[in-house]
Amino acid sequence: MLYIVIAFLWASILFYLLLGGADYGAGIIELFTSRKNKEVTRKTLYTAIGPIWEANHMWLIIAIVILFVGFPVIYSTMSVYLHIPLTVMLLGIIARGTAFTFRHYDAVVDDMQHIYNTIFAISSFITPLFLGIIAGSAVSGHIDTAANTFLSAYIFSWLSWFSVAVGLFTVAICGFLASVYLIGETDNDGDRLRFAHKAQFFNIAAVLCGILVFAASFLEKIPLFEWVFGNWVGRIAIVSATLSLVWMWNLLYQGKLALLRPLAGFQVTMILLTTTYRHFPNIVILKGGGYLSLMEHSGQEKTIETLGMALLLGSVFILPALFYLIYSFQKNPIDYRQEAH
Amino acid sequence: MNDFIAARSQMALSLGFHIIFSCIGMVMPFFMAVAHYYWLKTDQLVYKNVTKAWSKGVAIFFATGAVSGTVLSFELGLLWPEFMKHAGPIFGMPFSLEGTAFFIEAIALGFFLYGWDKFNKWFHWFTGVIVGVSGLASGILVVAANAWMNSPAGFDFINGQYLNIDPIQAMFNKAWFSQALHMTIAAFVSTGFAVAGVHAFMILKGQNVLFHTKSFTIAAIFGCVAAILQPLSGDISAKDVAIRQPAKLAAMEAHFKTEKSAGLILGGIPDEKSKRVDYAIKLPGFLSFLAHGDFESEVTGLDRIPEENHPPVGIVHYAFQIMVGAGMLMMAISLLYFLALWKKRSWLQSNWLLKMFAIATPLGFIAVEAGWTVTEVGRQPWIIYGIMRTADAVTPMPGIAYSFYLFTAVYVSLAFIVIFMLYRQIKMVGRLYDN
Ligand code: HDD
Ligand code: HEM
Numbered sequence: 054m055l056y057i058v059i060a061f062l063w064a065s066i067l068f069y070l071l072l073g074g075a076d077y078g079a080g081i082i083e084l085f086t087s088r089k090n091k092e093v094t095r096k097t098l099y100t101a102i103g104p105i106w107e108a109n110h111m112w113l114i115i116a117i118v119i120l121f122v123g124f125p126v127i128y129s130t131m132s133v134y135l136h137i138p139l140t141v142m143l144l145g146i147i148a149r150g151t152a153f154t155f156r157h158y159d160a161v162v163d164d165m166q167h168i169y170n171t172i173f174a175i176s177s178f179i180t181p182l183f184l185g186i187i188a189g190s191a192v193s194g195h196i197d198t199a200a201n202t203f204l205s206a207y208i209f210s211w212l213s214w215f216s217v218a219v220g221l222f223t224v225a226i227c228g229f230l231a232s233v234y235l236i237g238e239t240d241n242d243g244d245r246l247r248f249a250h251k252a253q254f255f256n257i258a259a260v261l262c263g264i265l266v267f268a269a270s271f272l273e274k275i276p277l278f279e280w281v282f283g284n285w286v287g288r289i290a291i292v293s294a295t296l297s298l299v300w301m302w303n304l305l306y307q308g309k310l311a312l313l314r315p316l317a318g319f320q321v322t323m324i325l326l327t328t329t330y331r332h333f334p335n336i337v338i339l340k341g342g343g344y345l346s347l348m349e350h351s352g353q354e355k356t357i358e359t360l361g362m363a364l365l366l367g368s369v370f371i372l373p374a375l376f377y378l379i380y381s382f383q384k385n386p387i388d389y390r391q392e393a394h
Numbered sequence: 395m396n397d398f399i400a401a402r403s404q405m406a407l408s409l410g411f412h413i414i415f416s417c418i419g420m421v422m423p424f425f426m427a428v429a430h431y432y433w434l435k436t437d438q439l440v441y442k443n444v445t446k447a448w449s450k451g452v453a454i455f456f457a458t459g460a461v462s463g464t465v466l467s468f469e470l471g472l473l474w475p476e477f478m479k480h481a482g483p484i485f486g487m488p489f490s491l492e493g494t495a496f497f498i499e500a501i502a503l504g505f506f507l508y509g510w511d512k513f514n515k516w517f518h519w520f521t522g523v524i525v526g527v528s529g530l531a532s533g534i535l536v537v538a539a540n541a542w543m544n545s546p547a548g549f550d551f552i553n554g555q556y557l558n559i560d561p562i563q564a565m566f567n568k569a570w571f572s573q574a575l576h577m578t579i580a581a582f583v584s585t586g587f588a589v590a591g592v593h594a595f596m597i598l599k600g601q602n603v604l605f606h607t608k609s610f611t612i613a614a615i616f617g618c619v620a621a622i623l624q625p626l627s628g629d630i631s632a633k634d635v636a637i638r639q640p641a642k643l644a645a646m647e648a649h650f651k652t653e654k655s656a657g658l659i660l661g662g663i664p665d666e667k668s669k670r671v672d673y674a675i676k677l678p679g680f681l682s683f684l685a686h687g688d689f690e691s692e693v694t695g696l697d698r699i700p701e702e703n704h705p706p707v708g709i710v711h712y713a714f715q716i717m718v719g720a721g722m723l724m725m726a727i728s729l730l731y732f733l734a735l736w737k738k739r740s741w742l743q744s745n746w747l748l749k750m751f752a753i754a755t756p757l758g759f760i761a762v763e764a765g766w767t768v769t770e771v772g773r774q775p776w777i778i779y780g781i782m783r784t785a786d787a788v789t790p791m792p793g794i795a796y797s798f799y800l801f802t803a804v805y806v807s808l809a810f811i812v813i814f815m816l817y818r819q820i821k822m823v824g825r826l827y828d829n
């Protein structure tokens with residue numbers, strides 16, 4: 054049962070990265086869009102994610118619940134030492150979720166829209182940045198449970214080149230996912246080209262940030278290179294992700310859009326796989342070589358048993374409903390003008 | 395402000411904020427479902443307008459409820475890591491089920507809000523009902539988790555270790571039923587009175603009277619039925635508390651001395667030092683009756699409880715008085731309203747009845763906040779009753795006061811924006827829906 058629970062945890066993180074990530078990315082794109090094109094971006098975004106945005110963010114809740122029920126030591130250690138980035142991320146979540154809803158449901162359209170839009174775009178950037186920082190810090194080995202100063206316990210646990218680089222990488226991935234996602238939502242060549250350019254931009258950004266992550270890992274003596282390339286799973290994943298990327302760009306230039314999303318999803322899945330595979334089951338690495346492990350730091354058997362049952366039961370209800378939701382609104386998209394205001 | 399007080403204040407602030415949105419999120423779908431049903435059955439356009447107008451309000455509230463809930467699930471760890479380390483695996487069952495309920499709620503909401511004229515109309519209606527049912531389910535589940543803190547169960551506490559954990563037994567602890575029942579009804583009372591009050595106010599102003607009258611009636615009927623049931627369920631809760639948390643009951647009643655045939659204290663200013671209550675009205679024997687259903691029975695006072703385990707008496711006592719006072723007022727209003735519906739139809743047109751409802755707009759939510767203050771402050775100094783002290787659970791990180799100020803600023807601004815947007819929604823009713 055423990056493996057089932059871990060699989061659910063991994064899957065929720067993956068889905069959050071893919072779906073929530075695309076969702077954040079759409080806001081990031083807005084941040085990087087010229088003023089005159091913002092409105093089109095916004096409309097495409099709204100038609101694409103309006104009905105499912107709430108559901109996209111549930112994956113985070115599922116992941117966090119699994120963590121605090123099944124792996125309480127991991128949850129509470131991270132909560133203590135990563136208090137500050139977690140708080141920033143939460144503020145980002147508050148700002149983003151409310152601004153997204155407010156701008157579509159405000160009965161009067163006036164200058165407030167500008168405020169909502171600004172908050173939305175900025176928090177769409179900040180939130181995944183800090184999510185990435187948190188993920189990076191977990192494996193960076195900078196969390197020091199023996200620290201006795203404020204700085205070493207609560208600041209340097211997360212403020213490092215490596216963590217920040219992972220944060221930027223996450224932002225780039227989100228932007229990339231969103232651009233690819235939105236290409237399929239456009240209804241004319243002009244917009245399609247614009248999002249294709251955006252995808253290109255974020256693709257390059259992701260590669261650059263990736264290099265930054267590796268550079269930082271060398272600087273801070275984090276054996277990232279070994280984690281990724283030191284085993285067959287990692288090597289195969291990286292090669293297949295790269296090949297699929299080439300394939301994806303080829304398809305895009307030929308104007309074949311059907312496979313773009315699955316391919317982009319595949320690439321991100323491979324990235325998550327390589328980065329988690331090698332040091333599974335240790336998901337938090339502490340200063341001085343200690344670690345917190347999903348196997349050793351799990352709750353008592355009975356807890357894991359019931360948690361697993363609850364998750365299995367839940368997925369019987371959730372997955373079909375979620376697919377039907379996505380399918381329905383793909384087939385029958387909402388009309389921006391009619392629904393807003 | 396010291397870190398411990400700051401952490402408690404931040405928790406109270408976040409929960410007190412969230413509960414308003416979650417009540418609305420649980421109950422409004424049912425109001426909408428009724429309006430929606432009338433629209434589908436009678437083809438009167440006004441019902442469609444009511445449904446649509448409400449659904450926009452709900453979208454705003456839902457988003458705010460969802461983000462504040464997300465914050466809470468992190469805050470439990472950010473503020474109380476020591477608590478979560480031990481409690482997580484025990485009281486996690488309702489949370490893991492709740493995840494499912496939230497997910498279904500979010501999916502159904504997507505269908506409902508965006509599905510107008512897209513699906514079979516009854517399917518569309520049904521998704522609205524699902525939003526309500528799954529909302530209620532998540533409310534009940536999370537209250538079961540809170541009830542566990544009041545009445546820990548499902549583990550053996552041996553030498554500071556939490557052994558033989560049974561999450562199912564933990565979920566169905568002794569307090570879950572009375573708390574879940576009382577909370578569910580409270581959500582209907584508070585949302586019903588708030589919504590009815592706003593619409594009553596608009597009728598008094600003479601704007602879009604048909605629209606507001608239909609809305610008022612739906613909300614008022616739900617709210618009033620619940621308000622009549624609520625004191626009954628409160629009585630169940632009180633009897634329950636008397637058995638499982640005598641210290642809390644004693645604080646609620648400012649009952650300092652253990653005695654037989656104890657008197658019920660109304661109002662008054664309790665003084666914890668001199669163990670007296672000044673300026674109070676005392677009804678002899680009634681406390682014994684309330685707590686144990688017998689005028690003669692003995693009620694444990696604070697003197698039987700070690701000083702270091704006393705909850706703050708003042709706050710709990712005042713909060714309890716406020717809740718019960720608000721509850722009695724709303725029950726009286728409800729009885730008048732039903733009298734009007736059945737016997738005195740002419741009252742329904744009269745201004746005084748509407749004014750009464752308009753004034754009562756915040757009463758339900760005041761009672762909810764007061765009720766939670768009773769429950770949570772009354773449990774102090776324990777975070778897990780009798781097992782772990784709140785002071786031992788708090789995060790070691792210093793500087794929580796700043797985090798508290800920050801969250802206060804955020805929640806206050808959010809509250810203003812939500813009110814401002816609601817005001818704009820209501821102002822636009824005429825433009826959008828009058829035909
Ligand atoms: C509309 C809201 C509302 C109204 C009118 C009342 N209550 Fe209440 N009360 C709540 C809303 C509430 C609450 C916010 O929902 C609480 C907090 C925890 C809970 O389970 O319900 C609560 C808690 C609560 C508790 C503590 C339960 C515990 O700690 O487990 C007691 C003893 C009562 N109530 C009793 C009453 C009585 C005797 C009322 C008579 C009128 C009453 N309540 C009206
Ligand atoms: C939404 C309704 C709730 C409200 C309004 C509420 C209110 C409060 C208040 C006022 C405090 C501060 C007590 C003090 O400072 O003396 C508090 C503390 C706390 N509550 Fe609740 N509560 C609610 C529900 C819950 C639920 C459902 C849970 C958990 C499952 C919970 C967990 C806690 C924790 C962990 C604390 C901190 C420790 C403490 O001070 O007791 N609360 N809450």
Ligand code: HEM
Nearest residue numbers: 415416419420455456459460463464466467496529533536
């Ligand atoms: C008695 C107290 C509570 C009640 C009755 C309650 C009820 C609800 C309801 C009905 C919702 C749905 C959102 C909406 O309709 O606005 C919600 C949202 C949420 N609540 Fe609470 N809640 C309570 C306390 C808590 C606590 C203590 C936590 C965390 C530990 C929590 C976590 C959440 C989360 C994560 C969401 C967001 C789910 C979503 O995105 O839909 N709630 N709550």
